[in-house]
């Protein structure tokens with residue numbers, strides 16, 4: 001599933017091809033995504049010039065003068081830069097055409113979204129209640145310390161709550177907690193100020209490292225070869241049940257927490 005790093009890498013990869021460009025056409029082959037692609041999408045988007053390409057959580061916002069095109073990659077979506085006349089393949093549901101090039105959304109599981117928001121997209125119902133950006137200044141030791149006071153929920157579940165902080169999915173929550181030396185089950189409200197600071201730093205480091213690891217896949221956004229565009233990473237704990245901890249050699253444990261698999265080292269994380 002595309003997580004925040006993949007979405008950010010997608011944003012960086014496609015930005016040179018869309019920034020300052022005017023939408024000349026929209027082709028919808030299958031509108032039945034997680035939310036139906038609006039019937040009038042071509043009418044409202046064609047003629048709009050992309051002034052800014054922003055990411056908010058896992059949403060891509062193509063900001064234009066009259067509003068924003070909101071694109072979400074869902075569980076399996078990817079965006080590629082293609083030549084508009086190239087033949088679509090199965091699961092290529094939407095093309096956004098910018099004159100001599102186009103963006104093509106491939107989404108086998110159809111959990112993605114292509115929507116239009118008039119005016120400022122940050123007021124759109126999907127975006128209005130989102131928590132802070134993990135790579136932004138708002139996600140600070142003070143913020144995490146303040147928001148965790150009086151909360152009995154496990155720190156991992158809190159970290160994955162998009163109303164608190166966006167884009168920290170299961171993989172990155174596991175990896176960040178390992179880097180910070182914090183057990184995923186620790187009650188959020190009991191984390192000291194110093195441990196909150198370590199965790200904030202670890203979340204940022206983990207995401208920045210993932211984005212850097214995916215940077216090498218940027219070239220894949222041009223001349224689509226049909227691969228997903230996701231990249232393999234070297235994890236400390238995620239998906240490493242029973243394998244030796246890369247730091248201390250203890251077997252990595254796995255536990256179900258809030259319906260998600262939590263991977264941790266019982267020696268390094270307390």
Ligand SMILES: [Zn+2]
Pocket residue numbers: 245246247248249250265266267268269
């Ligand atoms: Zn360890």
